[in-house]
Amino acid sequence: MGEPITGTAAGVPFTALPPSAEVSGPAPVVVAWHMIDAPRSDAAFAAALPLDGVPAWRVYLGMPLCGARMIDGSMDAVVERAVRDAMLAYIDPIAAQAALEFPAALAELRERFGFDTSRMAVVGGSLGGAVALEILATREIPVRAAALVNPAVRARSVIGVVEGLLEQPYPWNDEADQAADQLDFVARSGEISARETQVPLLLVSGEDDFPSFRADADDLAAALRGRYTRPDDVHLTRVPDLAHPLAEDPGIEPAPQLPIAKVVDDAITEWLVRHLD
Numbered sequence: 001m002g003e004p005i006t007g008t009a010a011g012v013p014f015t016a017l018p019p020s021a022e023v024s025g026p027a028p029v030v031v032a033w034h035m036i037d038a039p040r041s042d043a044a045f046a047a048a049l050p051l052d053g054v055p056a057w058r059v060y061l062g063m064p065l066c067g068a069r070m071i072d073g074s075m076d077a078v079v080e081r082a083v084r085d086a087m088l089a090y091i092d093p094i095a096a097q098a099a100l101e102f103p104a105a106l107a108e109l110r111e112r113f114g115f116d117t118s119r120m121a122v123v124g125g126s127l128g129g130a131v132a133l134e135i136l137a138t139r140e141i142p143v144r145a146a147a148l149v150n151p152a153v154r155a156r157s158v159i160g161v162v163e164g165l166l167e168q169p170y171p172w173n174d175e176a177d178q179a180a181d182q183l184d185f186v187a188r189s190g191e192i193s194a195r196e197t198q199v200p201l202l203l204v205s206g207e208d209d210f211p212s213f214r215a216d217a218d219d220l221a222a223a224l225r226g227r228y229t230r231p232d233d234v235h236l237t238r239v240p241d242l243a244h245p246l247a248e249d250p251g252i253e254p255a256p257q258l259p260i261a262k263v264v265d266d267a268i269t270e271w272l273v274r275h276l277d
Helices: 042-048 076-100 102-113 127-138 155-166 174-182 211-225 259-275
Strands: 005-009 012-017 029-033 057-061 120-125 145-149 201-206 234-239
Touching: 005 102, 012 042, 012 102, 029 042, 029 102, 029 127, 042 057, 057 102, 076 102, 076 127, 076 155, 076 174, 120 127, 120 259, 127 145, 145 259, 155 174, 155 211, 201 211, 201 259, 211 234, 234 259
Parallel strands: 029 057, 029 120, 120 145, 145 201, 201 234
Antiparallel strands: 005 012, 012 057
């Protein structure tokens, strides 16, 4: 495997892994967005989920306020936002910024590495999964395949987890409700499944993930399978003993791949090899 390449593209931190096998012509590309839970940086996500068996460039983009964009070298700014207003200061702006800054970062990375964006897959974990789903729903950038692990399918479920951590209810208002509606990808399954762009989608859901996240993954799989002309292009796999994170805390620096992350890596690799031709 080639050494990871790190840097920034259009202001977005990235970790890129070159194809681990010879590829004739421009290689496909897999673009991934990490969790806010561990692994909570692009470099750490690349170490936890390297996808070495996929004959493609793998490019891991840093989420806002994470990794190289942490404030004062810690995740405290993200925590402060979640405490201040989990929907309007944390979930919505971070997911929205990550999706908005993607096209320019992709264009700069394509220019630098020469990969083939007509054969592109997207991968996302937790809140990074919401970013990947937004890319699929807007359909502004063509995607050939997608895989999500413990994704944030519905923002209201993320709010529920935050409420449990803070031990206080979230003060919903109209603006927060509208933002949560935009980040409800079961409700937006019609956009994801538009007939001309039915992207093969793998949902990897941990048996020990948050119950609401597991239920949302079930609901999204059912909604999309009901709309896809080839229902088998949507697959949900439940991984025993997988909780929400894929790495151990603090999850900011790269760390050796955990055995449970290898199970996820293998499942996503098999899916992408099959669909990213």
